[in-house]
């Protein structure tokens with residue numbers, strides 16, 4: 001029995017299904033599994049079984065997964081279970097493709113390749129190409145969208161001409177795509193996606209190369225197969241074709257990279273056509289979580305239509321119910337989490353998980369102020385590079401030092417003083433006591449312009465006397481920043497809601513500092529603390545992680561934060577679903593929520609805000625709750641007909657009606673007169 005042969009090394013008693021899977025030796029196999037069902041554990045035991053009990057040389061087994069972190073995790077778990085003496089090849093599919101290219105590219109193309117991702121080369125090339133075709137600057141958000149769209153097309157092996165069918169809305173996308181591809185080709189550059197497309201091309205065009213790799217690896221194993229894209233799947237198919245020994249582990253409910261071209265339907269819907277005689281195994285028993293967590297997670301995922309039906313169960317006991325905590329503000333959210341954490345003995349077994357990196361910022365501040373150590377794998381955060389953060393710092397710097405022309409130069413057009421470029425250029429050449437005197441020395445000023453500059457000077461003087469959060473409020477309202485912001489976002493394609501979120505986060509940090517200069521220092525400190533946090537793993541530290549990066553991990557205590565309508569699900573996913581009838585993004589974000597919930601072993605706290613709870617919370621709560629009105633609820637009004645709730649505040653309910661458009665209704669009247677009926 002396999003159980004006996006591995007019993008000495010690993011303290012796990014496989015269940016009969018797991019044992020069957022670990023004993024699967026030859027021929028194709030697909031394990032459709034639920035979270036916490038021991039996918040990775042079973043795959044590792046199978047690997048050991050192949051080597052130790054079936055005499056397969058370790059170097060003949062190629063085990064691949066999607067992310068570098070998952071590959072590392074597999075390797076370290078294998079070593080922990082079976083020792084370091086067996087040298088086994090765990091890698092990402094990208095790393096495998098890179099090895100192939102390193103070996104054969106120069107022989108085929110008579111030149112060596114370079115990675116365009118190095119030194120920011122890819123970004124600067126894409127920016128230039130975008131600017132060339134669109135005659136406008138590309139901001140960070142749009143650049144990310146462009147990169148993702150290119151990646152999506154290449155990973156799904158779609159003819160680029162069909163890009164519009166995939167909701168890609170980058171202007172002149174086709175021209176940009178061709179220009180970028182041609183630049184790389186001319187200069188022997190490749191990017192991460194090319195690693196895959198080139199490897200696939202080489203395997204298709206050069207049978208000798210393919211044959212070499214087919215002989216090199218007679219057993220191929222894929223963990224997290226739900227995240228493989230079409231191009232990756234094509235590579236795997238060719239590689240495994242000769243020996244037909246492909247073993248894949250997949251949970252389509254944990255597929256989180258649709259936006260990069262991952263599509264588990266290649267496996268769940270087409271596996272029988274692709275692999276003849278494929279053996280399908282199910283793993284539905286969850287070993288990780290309490291009954292309460294398993295039950296509430298099931299309530300979430302059944303709302304996805306596009307999935308392979310599975311029913312996760314557990315024999316674990318029930319413990320504390322999953323807590324859904326409704327708070328009024330960020331401040332309350334942080335206070336709640338910190339209070340719970342302070343009662344814990346060991347921090348290593350606790351995680352705070354969130355969708356977007358920005359959610360981490362107030363927590364970094366709060367945890368640090370409370371002396372709670374934390375670990376962060378994603379230590380890069382675009383928050384600090386965002387223009388709104390830089391703007392607020394520049395406003396503060398000018399208030400602190402009215403001669404700071406460099407800082408003023410970046411914000412002069414974002415005030416309500418209507419200062420022109422000519423006036424600024426004049427001021428730069430005619431430095432007086434302060435910026436405003438320099439501006440006032442411009443000869444062609446009319447009385448109105450003079451008065452506006454004097455007024456601005458007065459406002460900066462007032463700004464200097466304010467506390468940081470008051471100052472941010474003052475900049476937004478009295479100094480005209482809020483108004484300019486809307487135009488700026490419109491012109492440069494930034495999402496205004498995201499920028500408001502950034503300003504709210506800055507106000508929160510501001511409320512914890514007393515002077516403008518201490519606020520600037522604190523921001524720098526927070527960034528430093530965040531960078532340092534990558535070295536705190538297992539050092540009695542809480543884990544702060546995005547939901548994406550939490551995949552594969554497990555913790556005794558999990559706090560899911562900012563589970564708010566508009567954030568998870570994002571406004572983008574909501575609009576796609578409600579306005580365009582396109583539910584893929586909403587389903588992907590529901591999977592993200594599900595992955596977050598299923599990371600918890602014993603205690604799961606889901607935190608939301610009273611006035612904007614996520615629809616996902618509505619879905620998991622019991623039917624009592626479902627009778628209440630939530631953002632996203634479908635409703636019927638006697639006058640306006642069918643619609644759905646877009647927003648709820650203390651006094652109003654905003655509803656988008658199918659026929660009557662958007663209406664803002666009085667909440668008390670609606671509720672007291674029982675006017676809305678849930679559909």
Ligand SMILES: Nc1ncnc2c1ncn2[C@@H]1O[C@H](COP(=O)(O)OP(=O)(O)OP(=O)(O)O)[C@@H](O)[C@H]1O
Nearest residue numbers: 013014015035036037038039040041287288552553
């Ligand atoms: N037969 C078993 N008996 C006891 N514990 C088990 C068994 N199988 C797996 N486990 C435990 O269940 C937990 C989840 O296992 P593992 O991480 O392999 O699951 P997974 O399916 O890869 O999870 P996920 O996809 O959610 O990341 C681990 O703590 C593992 O030790």
